[in-house]
Amino acid sequence: MLLKSFISTFLLTTLILITPAFAKVFNAEEFSLKNGLRVIVIPNNRAPVVTSMIWYKVGAADEPQGLSGMAHYFEHLMFKGTKKLKPGEFSRTVKKLGGNDNAFTGQDFTAYFQTIHVDYLDTVLSMEADRMMNLSVPEEHFKSEKKVVLEERRQRTENDPKGLLGEQLRSALFVNHPYGTPVIGWMDEIEEYEWDDVKTFYDKWYAPNNAVIVISGDVTVKSVRPIVEKHFKKLKPKENISRLRPNVPKAIGNTEMVLEHASIHQPSFQETYIAPSFNQNKDDALALQVLEQILSGGPTTRLYKTLVVEKKNATSVGISFSGTALDYGTITLYGTPKKGLEPEALIKDVHQEIANLRENGVTDKELADAKQQLIDSAVFARDSLSGPAMTIGYGITTGSSLDDIENWPEMIKAITKENVQSVAQKYLDPDAPWLRPAVTGYLYPKKAEAPKEVKEEKE
Amino acid sequence: MLLKSFISTFLLTTLILITPAFAKVFNAEEFSLKNGLRVIVIPNNRAPVVTSMIWYKVGAADEPQGLSGMAHYFEHLMFKGTKKLKPGEFSRTVKKLGGNDNAFTGQDFTAYFQTIHVDYLDTVLSMEADRMMNLSVPEEHFKSEKKVVLEERRQRTENDPKGLLGEQLRSALFVNHPYGTPVIGWMDEIEEYEWDDVKTFYDKWYAPNNAVIVISGDVTVKSVRPIVEKHFKKLKPKENISRLRPNVPKAIGNTEMVLEHASIHQPSFQETYIAPSFNQNKDDALALQVLEQILSGGPTTRLYKTLVVEKKNATSVGISFSGTALDYGTITLYGTPKKGLEPEALIKDVHQEIANLRENGVTDKELADAKQQLIDSAVFARDSLSGPAMTIGYGITTGSSLDDIENWPEMIKAITKENVQSVAQKYLDPDAPWLRPAVTGYLYPKKAEAPKEVKEEKE
Numbered sequence: 001m002l003l004k005s006f007i008s009t010f011l012l013t014t015l016i017l018i019t020p021a022f023a024k025v026f027n028a029e030e031f032s033l034k035n036g037l038r039v040i041v042i043p044n045n046r047a048p049v050v051t052s053m054i055w056y057k058v059g060a061a062d063e064p065q066g067l068s069g070m071a072h073y074f075e076h077l078m079f080k081g082t083k084k085l086k087p088g089e090f091s092r093t094v095k096k097l098g099g100n101d102n103a104f105t106g107q108d109f110t111a112y113f114q115t116i117h118v119d120y121l122d123t124v125l126s127m128e129a130d131r132m133m134n135l136s137v138p139e140e141h142f143k144s145e146k147k148v149v150l151e152e153r154r155q156r157t158e159n160d161p162k163g164l165l166g167e168q169l170r171s172a173l174f175v176n177h178p179y180g181t182p183v184i185g186w187m188d189e190i191e192e193y194e195w196d197d198v199k200t201f202y203d204k205w206y207a208p209n210n211a212v213i214v215i216s217g218d219v220t221v222k223s224v225r226p227i228v229e230k231h232f233k234k235l236k237p238k239e240n241i242s243r244l245r246p247n248v249p250k251a252i253g254n255t256e257m258v259l260e261h262a263s264i265h266q267p268s269f270q271e272t273y274i275a276p277s278f279n280q281n282k283d284d285a286l287a288l289q290v291l292e293q294i295l296s297g298g299p300t301t302r303l304y305k306t307l308v309v310e311k312k313n314a315t316s317v318g319i320s321f322s323g324t325a326l327d328y329g330t331i332t333l334y335g336t337p338k339k340g341l342e343p344e345a346l347i348k349d350v351h352q353e354i355a356n357l358r359e360n361g362v363t364d365k366e367l368a369d370a371k372q373q374l375i376d377s378a379v380f381a382r383d384s385l386s387g388p389a390m391t392i393g394y395g396i397t398t399g400s401s402l403d404d405i406e407n408w409p410e411m412i413k414a415i416t417k418e419n420v421q422s423v424a425q426k427y428l429d430p431d432a433p434w435l436r437p438a439v440t441g442y443l444y445p446k447k448a449e450a451p452k453e454v455k456e457e458k459e
Numbered sequence: 460m461l462l463k464s465f466i467s468t469f470l471l472t473t474l475i476l477i478t479p480a481f482a483k484v485f486n487a488e489e490f491s492l493k494n495g496l497r498v499i500v501i502p503n504n505r506a507p508v509v510t511s512m513i514w515y516k517v518g519a520a521d522e523p524q525g526l527s528g529m530a531h532y533f534e535h536l537m538f539k540g541t542k543k544l545k546p547g548e549f550s551r552t553v554k555k556l557g558g559n560d561n562a563f564t565g566q567d568f569t570a571y572f573q574t575i576h577v578d579y580l581d582t583v584l585s586m587e588a589d590r591m592m593n594l595s596v597p598e599e600h601f602k603s604e605k606k607v608v609l610e611e612r613r614q615r616t617e618n619d620p621k622g623l624l625g626e627q628l629r630s631a632l633f634v635n636h637p638y639g640t641p642v643i644g645w646m647d648e649i650e651e652y653e654w655d656d657v658k659t660f661y662d663k664w665y666a667p668n669n670a671v672i673v674i675s676g677d678v679t680v681k682s683v684r685p686i687v688e689k690h691f692k693k694l695k696p697k698e699n700i701s702r703l704r705p706n707v708p709k710a711i712g713n714t715e716m717v718l719e720h721a722s723i724h725q726p727s728f729q730e731t732y733i734a735p736s737f738n739q740n741k742d743d744a745l746a747l748q749v750l751e752q753i754l755s756g757g758p759t760t761r762l763y764k765t766l767v768v769e770k771k772n773a774t775s776v777g778i779s780f781s782g783t784a785l786d787y788g789t790i791t792l793y794g795t796p797k798k799g800l801e802p803e804a805l806i807k808d809v810h811q812e813i814a815n816l817r818e819n820g821v822t823d824k825e826l827a828d829a830k831q832q833l834i835d836s837a838v839f840a841r842d843s844l845s846g847p848a849m850t851i852g853y854g855i856t857t858g859s860s861l862d863d864i865e866n867w868p869e870m871i872k873a874i875t876k877e878n879v880q881s882v883a884q885k886y887l888d889p890d891a892p893w894l895r896p897a898v899t900g901y902l903y904p905k906k907a908e909a910p911k912e913v914k915e916e917k918e
Contacts, residue, residue: 065524066705068635165712171634172714175627176527176645186635186708246525249645253624253718253900255631259711441712 026388026406029221033229035237036209040402041224042216042388050121050217051386053113054128055393057212058205060185061107061178061327062243066192069149069185070201072105073193076145078112079103080137082130087141090127097123107179108326109397115386118218122227125213129231132206142195150191153184161261165441172255173272173439177248179328207238212396216389245327248274251436262446266315269343270334271440275321275427277329279399285323286411287419288331288427292321293370294362294420295353302357302366307349313338314346326398328435331427343442354428361421375409484841485865487851488680492688494696495668499861500683501675501847509580509676510845512572513587514852516671517664519644520566520637520786521702525651528644529660531564532608532652537571538562539600541593546600549586556582566638567785568856574845577677581686584672588690591665601654609650612643620720624900631714632731632898636707638787666697671855675848704786707733710895721905725774728802729793730899734780734886736788738858744782745870746878747790747886751780752829753821753879754812761816761825766808772797773805785857787894790886802901813887820880834868 030040063070081087094101099116101124114124157163167182174180184190213232215224278285295302296318299309307314317335333354337346381387395405404411427434489499522529540546553560558575560583573583616622626641633639643649674683737744754761755777758768766773776794792813796805840846854864863870886893 066703161711164710167708168634168710168712168714172631175630176640181635186706188706188708244525247645247647249626249647251623251627252620252720253627253716255627256715256717257712258715259713261711 026382026392028388028392028402028406030402031221031225033208033233035233035235036207037228037232037235038212038396039221039224039228040212040214040392040396041219041221042214042392043218043220044216044385044388045218048118048218049115049385050118050215050219051113051115051389052121052124052128053111053214053216053386053389053393054132055109055111055212055214055397056205057108057210057241057243057397058110059106059108059397060181060183061245062205063178063181063185063201064197066189067185067197067201068181068189069153069183070193070197071110072183072185073145073149073190074198074201075103075105075110075112076149077137077142077198078131078135080135080141080145082134083136084130084134085127087138090131093127094124099124105183106394107183109394111393111397113386113389121215121219121224122230125227126231128213129235132208132211132232133235135202135206137198139195142198146190146193149184150187153187153190157182157184158187161259161263162443165257165259165443168257169270169272169439169441172257173274173330173436174248174328175251175436176246177327178245179325204238205241207241208232208235209237210241212393214389214393214396216385243326248328248435254437255439257439257441258444259442260444260446264443264445266336267343267442267444268334268336269347269440269442270332271347271438272330272332273427273433273438274435275323275329275331276434277323277325277327277398278395278404279326280328282404282411283419284423284426285321285329287415287423288321288323288329289374290367290370290412290415291357291420291423291428292319292331293374294366295319295357297370297373301370303350303353306353307335307346311349313341313349317346317350324394324398324400333438347440351430354424358421358424358429361417364417367415367417367420371412371415374412378409484837484868485847485851487847487861487865489861490680490684492667492692494692494694495666496670496672496687496691496694497855498672498674498680498683498687499851499855500678500680501673501851502677502679503675503844503847504677507577507677508574508844509577509674509678510572510574510848511580511583511587512570512673512675512845512848512852513591514568514570514671514673514856515664516567516669516700516702516856517569518565518567518856519640519642520704521664522637522640522644522660523656525648526644526656526660527640527648528608528612528642529652529656530569531642531644532604532649533657533660534562534564534569534571535604535608536596536601536657537590537594539594539596539604541589542595543589543593544586546597549590552586553583558583564642565853566642568853570852570856572845572848580674580678580683581689584686585690587672588694591667591670591691592694594661594665596657598654601657605649605652608643609646612646612649616641616643617646620718620722621902624716624718624902627716628729628731628898628900631716632707632733632789632895633787634707634710634895635705636786637704638784663697664700666700667691667694668696669700671852673848673852673855675844702785707787707894713896714898716898716900717903718901719903719905723902723904725795726802726901726903727793727795728806728899728901729791730806730897731789731791732886732892732897733894734782734788734790735893736782736784736786736857737854737863738785739787741863741870742878743882743885744780744788746874746882747780747782747788748833749826749829749871749874750816750879750882750887751778751790752833753825754778754816756829756832760829762809762812765812766794766805770808772800772808776805776809783853783857783859792897806899810889813883817880817883817888820876823876826874826876826879830871830874833871837868 026042028040028042032038060071079090091101094114097120099114101114103112171180276284303317307317315336320332323329333350335346485501487499487501491497519530538549550560553573556579558573560573562571630639735743762776766776774795779791782788792809794805796802
């Protein structure tokens with residue numbers, strides 16, 4: 001599930017950046033079993049179809065030291081057989097019934113989902129309950145899946161200088177914190193997984209009280225509850241499930257990383273700051289979403305309008321706030337200068353735009369437009385079957401309450417000009433960063449080798 | 460023991476850089492107890508005095524995630540009482556008997572030592588055996604010692620921009636590896652230690668089979684053995700002591716860190732590469748020691764002579780290789796340019812000197828001089844009482860055999876010009892680093908604030 005899963009993850013991130021939650025548009029209902037399993041239902045009866053997702057509150061950031069990538073690798077193994085099902089049988093069954101299934105892993109969660117005719121919800125939940133506690137992977141699959149993941153990493157990261165630099169930037173930003181470790185894991189650690197590691201991981205994290213089922217589609221709590229109870233009621237909860245995360249230490253020196261590579265054709269930069277996540281500071285994270293929209297929400301918003309349209313010194317430029325995380329969020333400024341201009345010059349322009357905002361704030365119109373765009377995006381997202389389940393699962397596993405998610409548009413409405421200016425001052429001041437200075441990465445085309453000057457040796 | 464212990468650690472590092480081991484000058488003898496305790500004796504009967512050290516094979520790099528600084532903090536607690544001794548009584552006893560004692564912690568070891576009249580060796584070993592297994596620290600001392608360590612960190616690191624930048628440089632270099640975490644620990648993690656953490660740490664690592672006693676002075680194996688047996692024989696070994704260390708992933712982008720601070724008066728740089736330790740590649744580490752000596756072993760060696768004396772564009776410049784580690788070593792280039800010259804210009808000069816060496820190798824005379832200086836330093840070091848015990852303990856706890864340490868001068872003698880040129884090519888090529896590109900740090904005086912240009916807001 002790696003290739004697809006990573007694609008899903010990227011899509012998800014993009015989606016969430018635009019529509020982090022929805023203003024009571026979901027009207028989600030929920031119930032819990034005594035064993036701690038939480039079930040959230042989003043009724044949508046346009047077609048007799050459901051998206052059924054199960055989210056586990058364990059992700060790459062919960063891996064033990066030295067076993068990076070284990071959460072994602074384990075996601076793969078979940079398709080490799082149980083005491084009842086043969087390897088691959090889970091997905092073959094879903095496919096035979098006309099559905100599709102997949103999975104994805106993030107820093108804070110691992111999620112499995114199926115989209116299928118509502119009549120077969122019983123079948124997929126039965127299989128999910130089975131693999132939650134009865135996984136049984138033949139040794140040859142344990143080994144071959146390692147090769148699959150290694151190959152994936154080779155293709156997606158090792159051979160991609162941008163990917164490698166991206167990993168380095170995150171490592172430099174998230175010192176002493178697992179967010180600095182890539183979700184897919186480090187090459188040599190993937191190679192070293194032992195079956196015992198996998199078993200320990202499964203035994204520790206996979207349990208009804210560490211999972212949330214989110215079902216979106218032609219269902220109600222009334223129709224779902226008996227099916228869930230039938231399959232999951234018998235599963236025992238586990239004790240001592242707790243997610244201990246370290247803090248990122250403060251730092252004072254600015255970090256820059258430069259990569260020249262033959263595969264790069266245009267110089268570009270990205271500059272990332274640590275910012276609060278929704279879970280760390282809801283109010284500020286909401287204001288940062290509005291700020292992001294004002295600066296970079298389309299061709300008429302500040303950065304693009306000023307630097308691409310008017311000044312014409314960039315071919316692309318923007319800011320992205322990523323706040324849906326159990327621990328820290330990030331703010332990233334990025335841009336590609338016009339031909340002949342150095343990225344450093346464009347960064348200065350971007351900083352000046354932001355200094356302007358810090359100093360003078362935003363206009364009433366900018367605020368109103370940004371808020372409306374964000375709220376509209378929530379309404380659009382509601383239209384899909386899987387979007388709402390994605391948003392709710394993502395939010396719940398990163399510390400949001402269902403109320404927070406449902407009331408997001410209301411909370412966005414409440415953001416003021418002062419809130420926006422205040423978070424720009426708090427989190428986007430390069431001279432006084434919140435936690436540690438930005439980590440800035442530059443990509444350049446490989447320069448032609450200059451002849452090396454070598455001095456004559458002296459005796 | 461913090462202030463003193465860190466001073467000890469620094470002295471130790473300096474000493475070891477110069478004299479990493481000694482050519483059968485020690486004539487150390489050894490024996491082991493059945494419980495796994497290893498005892499090394501270095502007879503030296505010039506005075507009726509001994510330095511007795513106990514080295515535990517546990518250091519900062521063995522701490523669990525989230526408990527950085529625990530090894531060092533634990534070193535402090537070892538002076539805070541046992542079932543028999545009151546807090547502080549260990550050191551008071553040593554002092555009353557005319558001796559002195561201290562301790563220090565590194566990434567790979569924790570060591571405790573006393574220098575005392577040989578008649579009291581029995582007393583100090585009795586107390587060492589006691590605190591190896593019977594530590595009992597009153598709660599108020601557990602708490603107050605935390606404050607001591609926090610204050611120490613505040614004084615030595617938090618208030619020292621160079622210290623903070625140094626920590627950042629190591630974090631950036633040692634991605635995914637505990638060598639990137641400072642030995643003293645991160646501020647907020649020190650604050651969070653619980654008694655249970657300490658107990659688990661002690662129970663896991665402190666045992667006769669994880670310790671090496673090194674006694675230097677007016678003793679022989681014959682005189683030492685009955686004393687050691689009397690106190691340590693009864694102690695039970697522990698199972699499952701293993702040091703699992705992750706690898707540093709490869710990387711391709713260059714990293715720079717810049718710190719401007721009012722306390723800095725002269726700009727300077729340091730550029731660090733990962734290099735093999737003795738434990739990883741003995742032959743290459745030996746050749747790197749000779750290389751270090753050739754480039755930077757005094758006022759007549761290459762870097763100083765060329766850049767300070769002849770070109771006069773630096774006030775200081777050098778290279779230091781640090782290879783005594785269980786995992787990775789480092790090579791650091793450093794320098795302070797003359798007034799008016801940017802550090803970047805000096806780095807270029809240094810790189811050119813090294814390119815010259817990579818291309819043309821070294822001369823017979825340089826090689827012979829460097830080797831002789833290294834071997835002489837070993838002979839000098841033998842003269843002290845604690846030096847040999849330090850060197851042997853440091854070597855043994857970082858993977859060297861006693862033979863390696865004893866034969867170090869012989870091994871240095873065997874290094875050829877080709878070996879030196881080869882390691883310069885392998886580990887000191889900025890364009891093709893061994894494992895990952897150098898991390899370069901710049902310190903600058905704080906520039907005067909430029910007036911901020913802020914554009915008029917457009918509506």
